[in-house]
Each structure stands twice: as structure tokens, then as C-alpha cells.
Amino acid sequence: MRFAGRSAVVTGAGQGIGRAIAHALTAQGMRVLVSDLDGAAAARVAEEIGGHSLACDVRDPRQIADLVTHANRVLGQIDLWCSNAGFARGDGDMAVSADDAQWQDSWDVHVMAHVRACRLILPDMIARGEGWLLNVASAAxxxxxxxxxxxSATKHAAVSLAQSLAISHGDQGINVSVVCPLYVATPLLGYDDDRAEDRPHDRVILPDDVAQALVEGLRAGRFLILPHPEAADLARGRMADMDRWIEGMRKLRARVWDDENPDLRDLHRRI
Structure with a gap:
């Protein structure tokens, strides 16, 4: 990908990985529209990078449509769409304890937000014979x-969706990438900012590390971008022997997970 002079929209960019991506793309010469559920946070990041901003709840199809319209107006066209918005709330006492509303929010944020955006932006990209679709998923x-x-279920769906987009539209000039980091020092894991120095081990990387891997992956035209290279080995082991992998995950859960005080934000410190 050639970055200079191109335009990008980044969702969930008011903090953490999204903010780092907005900065990294700007540093490569792109014009960036910062979007976030928190409009004030989006505006702060836009001011930092000299870009544009718009508040958007990506669960709402009408707000996604407004974001696309606004992006086309202020950027001229959308060259890169980066679906980065995401959240994690945990299960409770069973894998299926989360209520339907949480499952629906996960589906809307991690999958349907990208689907709905692509429905709106793909026709123009296909007509131009060029465009980039980027989804920040997870090693989950x-x-x-x-x-x-x-x-986990919706991040699997996000990866599958990216594969379908690449298969269906790669020959039309559409470039598709999916980013799958492991642990990143963001507010989702309880870190206050992207300068977190109290990371428990090297597997917890900074948002800037993810953004740099993303830029390098886009430049190389890679579909799967792994800020943690070891994720590839873990995925290969999972596919080679699923039963063995599940047994290993059961043992890991028994060692690191506290059923009495479940806390996703503290889990990475015990692995």
C-alpha cells in the first residue's frame, strides 16, 4: 500500500490501539478521520494529528451511514476503512452467562459494524479498482x-468475514487485512494510557507496537497481521491437534482463572 496522500477512517480511535493507528497513518502521510463512541476523545485525537473527527456508535447502522457520508465529504473519498472499535466484558460464572444484550453488542461492534460499512464503501472502491479494508480483530x-x-466467537467471525471479503473482492482491487494481537496495554486491560510501564511481561505490548505492525503489514500487502508473531505457532498447534489444544487450555484456565473473582483485565498478568 502507498500511504501518502490517501485517506483513512479509523473507528474506536479515541484511545488505545485506535489512537495509535490514527497517529501512525498520519505519520505515513494519510489524511485521517477519527471516530469513537466518545466524541470528545475522538476530537482530541483529531486535534493531535491534524485530522477530522466524528462521534459514532458503530452498533447503529444510521450512525455508520452518517460516518461514511461525513468521511466522503471531508476526505473526498475513503481509501482505507479501519474497523477497530471493540470491547470485552467477560462471561460471568458460565461461558453462556452473558445476557443476550451483551452477545448482540459483541456481534454488532465486532462483526456487523464492518459489514454495514463495507456495504456502503465497497461499491465506490470497486468502481475505482482500489481500496483497503482493515479489521482489528484479536488473537482470540x-x-x-x-x-x-x-x-471470542465474534472475533472468530470477524476473521472469517475478512477472509470472505478477500476471496470475493481481491480480484477487483480490494485489499483486505485483519490484525490479530494478543495482549496490548490499553484501557480494555486496565491500563490508563499507552505509556504503561507496569506491564507484567513482554507479551503485553504497546498500542504503538500494534500500529507499527499494522503499517508494515499494509505496506507488504499481508492479509493476516500478527503483532505477536508467536500467535501463528499457537494457531498452528491448535489446528494440528484440537483435542490436545483444548486440554491445554483447560489446564491454563485452571491455573490462571479465578471463578470467585473473574476479572478479564487481570488475566493477562497471571499467564
Whole structure:
């Protein structure tokens, strides 16, 4: 991908990974529209990078349509769409304890937000014979996240959706990438900012590390971008012997998960 002079929309960019992506793309010469559920946070990041901003709840199809319309107006066209917005709330006492509302939110944020955006932006990209679709999923979409079935299931769906987009539209000039990091020091894991120095081990990387891997992956035209390279080995082991992998995950859960005080934000410190 050639970045200079191109335009990008990044959702969930008011903090964490999305903010780092907005900065990284701007540094490569792109014009960026920052979107976030928190409009004030989006505006702050836009001011940092000299970009544009718009508040958007990606669960709402009408707000996604407004975001696309606004992006086309202020950017001229959308060259790169980055679906980064995401959340994790945990299961409770069973893998299926989360209520229907949480499952629906997970589906809408992690999957349907990208579907709905692509329905609107793909026709123009196909007509131009060029465009980039980027989904920040998770290594949970290749493996599984202990303690959050809704997160894991919808991140798997996000990876599958990216594959379908690449298969169906690659010959039309549409470039598709999916980013699957493991643990990143963001508010989702309880870190206050992207300068977190109290990371418990090297597997917890910074948002800037994810953004740099993303830029390198886009430049190389890679579909699967792994800020944690070890995720590839873990995924290969899972596919080679699923029963053995599940047994290993059961043992890991028994060692690190506290059923009495489940806390996703603390889990990464015990692995």
C-alpha cells in the first residue's frame, strides 16, 4: 500500500490501539478521520494529528451511514476503512452467562459494524479498482479468550468475514487485512494510557507496537497481521491437534482463572 496522500477512517480511535493507528497513518502521510463512541476523545485525537473527527456508535447502522457520508465529504473519498472499535466484558460464572444484550453488542461492534460499512464503501472502491479494508480483530479470533465466549466467537467471525471479503473482492482491487494481537496495554486491560510501564511481561505490548505492525503489514500487502508473531505457532498447534489444544487450555484456565473473582483485565498478568 502507498500511504501518502490517501485517506483513512479509523473507528474506536479515541484511545488505545485506535489512537495509535490514527497517529501512525498520519505519520505515513494519510489524511485521517477519527471516530469513537466518545466524541470528545475522538476530537482530541483529531486535534493531535491534524485530522477530522466524528462521534459514532458503530452498533447503529444510521450512525455508520452518517460516518461514511461525513468521511466522503471531508476526505473526498475513503481509501482505507479501519474497523477497530471493540470491547470485552467477560462471561460471568458460565461461558453462556452473558445476557443476550451483551452477545448482540459483541456481534454488532465486532462483526456487523464492518459489514454495514463495507456495504456502503465497497461499491465506490470497486468502481475505482482500489481500496483497503482493515479489521482489528484479536488473537482470540484465531485461538480463544478465556472468560469471554462472546468476545471470542465474534472475533472468530470477524476473521472469517475478512477472509470472505478477500476471496470475493481481491480480484477487483480490494485489499483486505485483519490484525490479530494478543495482549496490548490499553484501557480494555486496565491500563490508563499507552505509556504503561507496569506491564507484567513482554507479551503485553504497546498500542504503538500494534500500529507499527499494522503499517508494515499494509505496506507488504499481508492479509493476516500478527503483532505477536508467536500467535501463528499457537494457531498452528491448535489446528494440528484440537483435542490436545483444548486440554491445554483447560489446564491454563485452571491455573490462571479465578471463578470467585473473574476479572478479564487481570488475566493477562497471571499467564
Amino acid at each position: 479470533g484465531l485461538l480463544s479468550q478465556i472468560g469471554d465466549a462472546a468476545y
